[in-house]
Amino acid sequence: MALHHGMRGRRDKEERPEFSVNPLYGEANPVSGMSGEPPCHRFPDGPMAPTTAYQFVHDELMLDGNARQNLATFVTTWMEPQAGRLMADCLDKNMIDKDEYPRTAELERRCVAMLAHLWHAPDPDTVMGCSTTGSSEACMLAGMALKRRWAKRNPVSYPATARPNLIMGTNVQVCWEKFCDFWEVEARQVPMEGNRFHLDPQAAADLCDENTIGVVAVLGSTFDGSYEPVAEVCRALDDLQERTGLNVPVHVDGASGAMVAPFLDPELMWDFRLPRVASINTSGHKYGLVYPGVGWALWRTAEDLPEDLVFRVDYLGGDMPTFALNFSRPGAQVAAQYYTFVRLGREGFRAVQQNTRDVARSLAERIEALGDFTLLSRGDQLPVFAFTTAEEIDTFDVYDVSRRLRERGWLVPAYSFPPNREDLSVLRVVCRNGFSVDLADLFLDDLASLLPELRAQTAPLGKAVTAFHH
Ligand SMILES: *Cc1c(COP(=O)(O)O)cnc(C)c1O
Numbered sequence: 001m002a003l004h005h006g007m008r009g010r011r012d013k014e015e016r017p018e019f020s021v022n023p024l025y026g027e028a029n030p031v032s033g034m035s036g037e038p039p040c041h042r043f044p045d046g047p048m049a050p051t052t053a054y055q056f057v058h059d060e061l062m063l064d065g066n067a068r069q070n071l072a073t074f075v076t077t078w079m080e081p082q083a084g085r086l087m088a089d090c091l092d093k094n095m096i097d098k099d100e101y102p103r104t105a106e107l108e109r110r111c112v113a114m115l116a117h118l119w120h121a122p123d124p125d126t127v128m129g130c131s132t133t134g135s136s137e138a139c140m141l142a143g144m145a146l147k148r149r150w151a152k153r154n155p156v157s158y159p160a161t162a163r164p165n166l167i168m169g170t171n172v173q174v175c176w177e178k179f180c181d182f183w184e185v186e187a188r189q190v191p192m193e194g195n196r197f198h199l200d201p202q203a204a205a206d207l208c209d210e211n212t213i214g215v216v217a218v219l220g221s222t223f224d225g226s227y228e229p230v231a232e233v234c235r236a237l238d239d240l241q242e243r244t245g246l247n248v249p250v251h252v253d254g255a256s257g258a259m260v261a262p263f264l265d266p267e268l269m270w271d272f273r274l275p276r277v278a279s280i281n282t283s284g285h286k287y288g289l290v291y292p293g294v295g296w297a298l299w300r301t302a303e304d305l306p307e308d309l310v311f312r313v314d315y316l317g318g319d320m321p322t323f324a325l326n327f328s329r330p331g332a333q334v335a336a337q338y339y340t341f342v343r344l345g346r347e348g349f350r351a352v353q354q355n356t357r358d359v360a361r362s363l364a365e366r367i368e369a370l371g372d373f374t375l376l377s378r379g380d381q382l383p384v385f386a387f388t389t390a391e392e393i394d395t396f397d398v399y400d401v402s403r404r405l406r407e408r409g410w411l412v413p414a415y416s417f418p419p420n421r422e423d424l425s426v427l428r429v430v431c432r433n434g435f436s437v438d439l440a441d442l443f444l445d446d447l448a449s450l451l452p453e454l455r456a457q458t459a460p461l462g463k464a465v466t467a468f469h470h
Pocket residue numbers: 074133134135136137139173175218219220221222253254255256283295
């Protein structure tokens with residue numbers, strides 16, 4: 001959540017002259033007799049009629065962006081009406097209340113089993129897994145499991161002298177920096193070099209020592225959509241173990257890719273087929289095709305998830321074990337995830353993801369053909385690509401392009417890469433289910449029509465827009 005600073009910087013609506021409610025817009029409230037607009041920065045004195053309150057809030061939200069034109073987010077912005085109905089049916093279900101809602105709990109269990117199957121868990125009976133609010137929570141849980149396992153192996157040195165560390169690329173999503181900060185783990189980051197925009201296996205192995213709790217490999221870098229070489233990372237760590245005896249587990253952050261690769265790249269070795277992979281997370285609300293609010297974390301075996309992190313709560317009835325940061329949480333997303341799995345199956349998922357990747361690849365190619373841009377990735381791993389202005393372009397930059405696209409309603413973020421490629425600024429397009437070939441055509445037309453004006457600028461206006469956060 002954005003952390004809000006009270007009323008700072010807000011125009012105080014109460015300073016305006018008082019307006020009465022337009023009778024065509026709202027209705028005079030028979031309960032409170034309120035006839036004016038309610039205050040919006042202090043707690044209102046009395047109630048207002050539901051139709052008026054609805055209109056009041058609805059109208060303000062109208063000014064939010066059009067999510068289908070948002071090419072910045074990975075998160076699902078379109079589901080079938082049936083899925084929407086199912087979610088509305090489940091709005092009142094609390095995921096933690098597994099005794100009151102045993103069928104919802106059962107759907108969660110089935111989703112875990114299906115993901116274990118999809119990700120080739122060697123023994124579906126010993127796999128552990130849970131739903132979460134998203135990949136961030138799933139990564140916190142996976143990171144805690146790694147840290148606790150390491151701590152149990154080092155009861156003398158921790159917490160007395162040793163400080164745990166976690167190895168990752170500088171391109172990791174911010175959740176890993178959060179994990180390391182919140183749980184007091186040193187983040188050891190492998191920088192980008194040249195045209196390598198993600199983790200280098202050997203560099204990762206070289207950073208490991210006896211206090212390394214694990215290596216994070218990202219299946220689908222948020223910066224450019226490329227898959228990190230998980231199998232090569234495991235091989236470098238096998239080699240490290242042979243040389244030094246250090247046995248370092250791998251966590252795969254498959255926030256996006258764990259729901260793409262199984263369908264489009266079945267030969268790619270990245271999951272539990274690699275014995276070193278201890279745990280995997282994904283965002284059900286990204287390429288799992290569910291509206292925001294669901295992620296998944298799975299551990300290969302019960303040994304990978306220390307039992308003392310699991311809590312049993314019996315005061316809601318029952319004593320189902322849970323591993324979570326939240327307590328109460330909506331159940332609708334889990335029902336919607338199960339719906340998506342049974343609705344599409346492997347073949348359906350393959351078709352949806354293939355279509356999205358086809359749109360990404362063809363759009364990337366056509367942007368390259370405009371001549372003003374250089375592609376850094378081509379949408380052939382995640383259906384995501386990054387591009388920058390061609391070397392000879394000196395009158396505009398990626399920030400100008402991002403700003404001008406906004407005028408047509410398209411949200412395409414511009415940002416600079418992390419160390420050691422801070423010199424490189426890029427635009428990124430995330431293609432999702434619902435961004436059709438037709439919409440991609442319209443987007444390309446808009447981009448192409450902006451170019452004459454951008455080329456005619458005397459110099460780039462640059463990074464006047466607020467920085468983009470992954
Ligand atoms: C999106 C993303 C996350 C965070 O996921 P949320 O579901 O938004 O919490 C973590 N890692 C990667 C690689 C991501 O793409």
